[in-house]
Amino acid sequence: MNFINGPCGYFNMIVITSRSSSIPIVFRRQLSALTTLPLTLSQTNKNGQKHDPPSKINSPPPLGRLRASVVSPESTHFVDSYLTHSFFSDELKISAKNGFLSRGRQLHAHIVKLGYYNVLALQNQLLHVYVKCKVYYDACRLFDEMLVRNVVTWNTLICGAAHCGRSFKSNLNLGFCYFKRMLSEMVGPDCVTFTSLLHTCIELYDIEIGRQVHCFIMKFGLCRDCFVSSALVDLYAKFGLVGDARRIFDNILDRDLVSWNVMVYCYALNCLVRDAFGLFNLMRLEGIKEDDFTCTNLLNSAAIYGSCELGRQIHGLVIKLSFDLDVAVSSALVDMYAKNELIVDARKTFDGMLSRNVISWTTMIVGYGRVGDGKEAIKLIREMFRGDTGPDELTLASVLRSCGNSSSITEISQVHAYAMKDGFDAILSTANSLINAYSKSGNITMALDCFSSIANPDLVSWTSMIGAYAFNGLSIEGIELFERMLAYNMMPDPVAFLGVLSACSHGGLVYEGLHYFSLMTKIYHITPTIEHYTCLIDLLGRAGLLDEAFNLLTSMPVEPGPDVLGAFIGACKVHGNAGLAKWAAEKLFALEPSNPVNYTLMSNIYASEGCWLDVARIRKMMRDRCIYKVPGCSWTEIAGEVHTFVSSDKSHPRASEVYALSELLVRSMEEEDYVPNEDFTFDHV
Structure with a gap:
């Protein structure tokens, strides 16, 4: 009696080698769940030594072939576990990568049917499929049914919860719940665990929990690890705690390029342009060669600082290192010139790009919108339509902003028609942009139609429509919509109160304006801004x-x-x-x-x-x-x-x-x- 040793560990299956035959028999509770694999069987001699098959299958067979290979026990008693395991592993990776939930469920059923349910490696991959498809209920059920778990199992669930997005706040907290269970079951966390938890803190926008995770990192002796320290620098950077980020960076013993890039990104994100370029110079003095990510961060810094000279210097470095062939770097160059209102240079850089993606097009369109050139923005999106790259919701929102600034109702209608054709009008960002564009062009009827077509309007939708009424002098309608928003238990923010105050101002409604100003400060405890x-x-x-x-x-x-x-x-x-x-x-x-x-x-x-x-x-x-x-x-x-x-x-x-x-x-x-x-x-x- 021995265990079959597969590519990902020992399978929990008992194999007994018969004395009269060299064919091993796999005993399960249901013998009907046995398969045969034609022509590519591994050979096992009498001494129990396993020989590899003469040829290896490069691509996994389709799921239908696995079903076709299921035969009765009378025809064979042999299962080649190695190839079956490889097939399941490859198919689960594909399902997780592409979000094929239904295919993942089918594979789960076959794994159970063929007796591989307790194979830890396959269980971890199944868990990864459910997590990537954001089916957390099924993921948690599978996790609780697992008899054996390792650190990969815990990390799969914690990491999946961390990357679920801010719209799934309860699932974000789920990651910390499983981290507590992980510690209570005496499973030691590793670098992946802590980087996932730090990402969760960023998604939750909670620096206090982030500091607690930092304490755990120090307790487990991972504070000098380059991978974890870079994640800590990123955490403090996104909360504006540049000093804390720099202290973490200075304590890294062996800094790699990623560490330097994250620190440069920290300075760029917090508009500390001189510090970003100073760190870049220090990085070069220490013999660290910059990459495309470094150049992108420096270009973003030059764009924020409004320094065209620094941007041109980085542009020269980009050409010298041939990074201008990279789409992300070229898009950052276009953005830098556009934000410095050098729209001609931005267009030259855009036209010189060998390949473009939707970000490249959107950056150039946003650049035209920034300088108020709605006509060129529309020309560019028409050129985009004729190419292979289709616009996304951000592209359409940018074009609509440009059209709204130029009050071109015809162009707004054309973009609206395209959005409806491809289903983008159902996306909140596009619908909200349509409301703003129509209101600025004076077509309040179409703005109201766009608002009414939103199934579940968010706070931005309500605020956009209130502002549309105020902008067009319909003060009473704006106030009524604000009251309707409150009746829907929507919590107003400073922008919503700014919209209703603007409506009162345009309509000369003094009493109502003072009432809403008092409501904002005394009931909702919102501190008034200069606006x-x-x-x-x-x-x-x-x-x-x-x-x-x-x-x-x-x-x-x-x-x-x-x-x-x-x-x-x-x-x-x-x-x-x-x-x-x-x-x-x-x-x-x-x-x-x-x-x-x-x-x-x-x-x-x-x-x-x-x-x-x-x-x-x-x-x-x-x-x-x-x-x-x-x-x-x-x-x-x-x-x-x-x-x-x-x-x-x-x-x-x-x-x-x-x-x-x-x-x-x-x-x-x-x-x-x-x-x-x-x-x-x-x-x-």
Whole structure:
């Protein structure tokens, strides 16, 4: 009697070699579950020595062939466990990798039927299939039924729970529950265990649990392990604890390239660009050669810092090392140039890419959206449609953001049609982007249709629709939707309150605005930001309550910014209070001395009061401090084409027709004895 030794350990199957025959007989409770394997059987001699088959099958047979190979005990009593085990192992790996749950269940059934149920290696692979398919109930059942477990078994479940995503928060906590059971059963955790737990802490966004895991790591003597230490650096980096991350990094005895890259990533993530490049220089001094991941992190740093010169230097290094052939590095280059608003250089880099993926296309499209070039963004996505790469939800959301900024309803409708065709409109991110795009183009009906089509709207969906109502002046509808959101037990966040306060401000609903501001601070205990105070001051100012607005402005716990002061000055202009406007303007000039809009606003206030000397003084200040005043523009869409106009603009091809119609309207107004309201008319400063 002996055990069959397979490729992944000893099988829990008893084999008795018959004296009269060299064929081993495998005894199970159900003898009908025996199989034969044609022409490739292993030979066993009388001494029990096993000889390998003459040829090895390179690819596993399909599942149907395994079923066809099941025969009755009368035809044979032999099972080649090695090939059967290899078949199950290969098929389980494929099922786990591709998320084939139904195939995994079929394999599970065959494993039980053929008597391999207690083989630990196959049980671990079955567990991995259920975990990868996010069927945690079945995974836990299988785990509890296992008679023998090793550290791989525990790690499979803990690691699977760690990578389930933030939408499965209960499953994230499941990882720690099994870690406690693991310790109680005296199973020693290893590096994989702790890296999975650290990833869980990041997903849970809980640094306190992360510190406790760090203590366990030190207790088990793994604090100097390069693999675990890199995961610790990543943990502290994502919580902004750069000092703690650097201390972990400095204590690593034998740093590899991954350790250096994670520390560079830490600095880049926390916008410490100089430290990132300083560490890169130190890395090169110690003889560590950079890779594509290093260059990607440095390019991201240059993009965040807004340093085109640093980015160009890294670009030169990328070309020297031939990393520009890597799609991820080239996409990072495009992103760096786009964030520095060098859209021409970004497009040159994009056009020079030998191969592109959906991230490359999306990065370039986002770059056009960043500079407000919706037309080029649409051209690029049309080119993307003609290629082999299809857009994903992020690409569509980026295009919709660009279309919304340019108010192109035709282009929004085209993107919407594509989203519906490929089912992207059911994805929340795309649906929310459609709401924003339609609202910015003034089509509130389509925005509401997109909102109503969402089966389970999240907080972003509600907030987007409330903001859409506020943006289009439908204050009552915005407030009603906010109340409806509360009735659905949806917990509002600061952005949701900002939307409803904006709705109250646009509608002049002072009582309602004060009510929601009090609700936010006293009931939901949300600390108001500068944006909330801006809405409230604008609300009071529009209603003519300048003294109340001034008291709120001077008693704010945060320093008033340009938006707050600008809103207050605008209210003072409407209600003719030049004294308070002058007080706010002095603060505004100190905050933004080179912004010509501020001087224009104050000049118009003095002009409306007839204070021409003050008007001349403000104009001189603007000429001395401001280089150039960007003219305000208006635009309209006709037959799918967006037409843009500025004051006294004659560059449009049909400018003569526009001015002729304008004169006709002026004459009609004069005939009707219409007197225009000049309170909101700005001088041409």
